[in-house]
Amino acid sequence: MLSHFGRALRALAVTAVLCAAIAPASAHEGHDHGEQPPVSAGALPRGEADSDAFEIVAIARGENLEIYLDRFATNEPVTGATIEVESPGGPVKAAAGADGTYRVAAPWLAKSGRTDLIFTVTAGDTTDILPLTIQTAPDAAQSVAQQEAAAGGHISKVSVLLVLGGALIGALLAAIALRGGRKAAALVAIFSMFLGAREPEAHEGHGHEEEKAQVAINTVSGERAQRLPDGAVFVPKTVQRIFAVRTLVAENAEHKKITELPGRIIPDPNASGYVQSAVGGRLSAPSGGFPRLGTRVKQGDILGYVTPPIAAIDVSDMRQRQGELDQQISIVERRFARYEQLAPSGAISRTQLEDTRLELEGLRERRASIEKSRRDPEALIAPVAGVIAEGSAVAGQIVQPSSIVFNIIDPSRLWVEALSFESLEPSRGARASTYTGRNYDLVYQGTGFADRSQSVPVHFAVTGDTAGLRAGQFLTVLVTTDDTKDGLAVPRSSVVRGSNGQDFVYEHTAPERFMARSVRTEPLDGDRVLIVSGFTPGKRIVSQGADLLDHVR
Structure with missing residues (x-):
């Protein structure tokens, strides 16, 4: 009898344990798989519309309607426009902001449901009518909180029932333990361990629901750009204003093909020059010191001196020659003095007197030149006006004949x-592009006739502003050819290079939606590239801010 009663109690205990195991799992599953809050970038109620001239986005923020008005083709904000809204409360005029944002008081947004609006936009000579619909709903954060509270109440009721059932079964098992011995005690221990293992699972599920509610609240309360599951990029108008996103309508046309040539900056040979020493000697600085790199100098400025060294044998020869000249000068001076005394009496002619005077002046000049050659150094004079591009002059430095002391370049020429590597006709025009993306117009100057590593040098002159260029700087020269090709000409900033090396552009498919399109491009000129495949003409393409859209995750 007792054994039957024990088996019945053990069956009852197993049943209670199974019920305890199944009940929390059912409660957690019902809470976890309920209606999920929408995870979407457009969490705030909004409506959008567009026409050939404008596109408009209206966002409900509390009891106000925030309106963003842009040009359809360029995505440029429209400022100073007049917007009239036909609303459920009657016609109302929007207050204009400074950045193309407009605002309307909309107390009728408090009611949840569908609201149809008609916008009449007047900007300059253009007037357009744009209808749109806004679907409003109760606050998402409040809905999530209500769902969480309801689920929490359901879990609390189940927990109370489980506690009461567990207490009853525990009392029965305790009574059996007093009479049944070790088997009953083991059953009580197993039952207790099972209940302890189920409690953390319920707590873990509750924490997961709190995390979901927090995500929903964050999505509702903030406007942020994000990449959608279909690969599109959702960018609210507020973020587009920060990114300064601009678009253009891609049009197919015929363009001249471009050939890319490697090039480098060289100085204009008519506006640059070297400062070289004609003789070897020791450098010395002028009164103001040696000019520094980047110093602007004028033509004829003295940049330094070179004092040639004099050997001992040369000094001896110079002294001997000086002695001979001094002796001849002394003889001629006495002769000239005597002729001056005799000239008035007519004893000698005036011609003899003048010849003697000229001979004396010539001897003195020869004597002075020898003395000057021993003392005066050679002046280093700037041959052209410009800036010091190269130079490493040091006082006391020994330079060899024909060595370059300074290099002067005019930075404006x-x-x-x-x-x-092929025959070209650069007279049609060419452009140079640096690695930073800056472009310069070029004018053809000439083509070399001698080969240089299987190529021919071609010279161009840079026109316009040359700021940012340096002699020796490498760049790419784009030369127009006779060949033509059809394609879509877009700015280089429109093309983004992906991590896989593929080029792609962003299509503006909706006022706040952009889609990446893989394309194949060819260089067109310094500012534009040619899309030859992968994009349909007539659609809007992002011309500015594409690199920022690519970083949205």
Whole structure:
């Protein structure tokens, strides 16, 4: 009898344990798989519309309607426009902001449901009518909190029932333990361990629900750009203003093909020069010191001196020659003095007197030149006006004949030397592009006739502003050819290079939606590239801010 009663109690205990195991799992599953809050970038109620001239986005923020008005083709904000809204409360005029943002008081947004609006936009001579619909709903954060509270109440009721059932079963098992011995005690221990193992699972599930509610609240309360599951990029108008996103309508046209040539900056040979020493000697600085790099100098400025060294044998020869000249000068001076006394009496002619005077002046000049050659150094004079591009003069430095002491370049007159591997006609025009993306117009100057590593040098002159260029700087020369090709010409900033090396652009598919399109491009000129495949003409393409859209995750 007792054994039957024990088996019945053990069956009852197993049943209670199974019920305890199944009940919390069912409660957690019902809470976890309920209606999920929408995880979308457009969490705030909004409506959008566009036409050939404008596109408009209206966002409900509390009891106000925030309106963003942009040009359809360029995505440029429209300022100073007049917007009238036909609302459920009657016609109302929007207050204009300074950045193309407009605001309307909309107390009728407090009611949840569908609201149809009609916007009449007048900007300059253009007037357009744009209808749109806004679907409002109760506050998402409040809904999530209500769902969490309801789920929490359900879990609390289940927990109370489990506690009461567990207490009853525990009392029965305790009574059996007093009479049944070790088997009953083991059953009580197993039952207790099982209940302890189920409690953390319920707590873990509750923490997961709190995390979901927090994500939903964050999504509702803030506007942020994000990449959607279909690969599109959602960018609210507020973020587009920060990114300064601009677009253009891609049009197919015929363009001249471009050939890329490697090139480098060289100085204009008519506006640059070297300062060299004609003789070897020791350098010495002028009164103001040696000019520093980048110093602007004028033509004819003295940049330094070179004092040639004099050997001992040369000094001896010079002294001997000086002695001979001094002796001849003394003889001629006495002769000239005597002729001056005799000239008035007519004893000698005036011609003899003048010849003696000229002979004396010539001897003195020869004597002075020898003395000057021993003392005066050679002056280093700037041959052209410009800036000191190169130079390493040091006082006391010994320079050899024909060595370059300074290199002077006029920074406003620079040339480009490109290497061409095929016959070109650069008279049609060319452009140079640096690694930073800056472009310069070029004028053809001439083509070399001698080969240089299987190529021919071609010279161009840089026109316009040359700021940012340096002699020896490498760049790319783009020369127009006779060949033509059809394609879409877009700015280089429109093309983004992906991590896989593929080029792609962003299509503006909706006022706040952008889609990446893989394309194949070819260089067109310094500012634009040619899309030859992968994009359909007539659609809007991002021309500015594409690199920022690519970083949205």
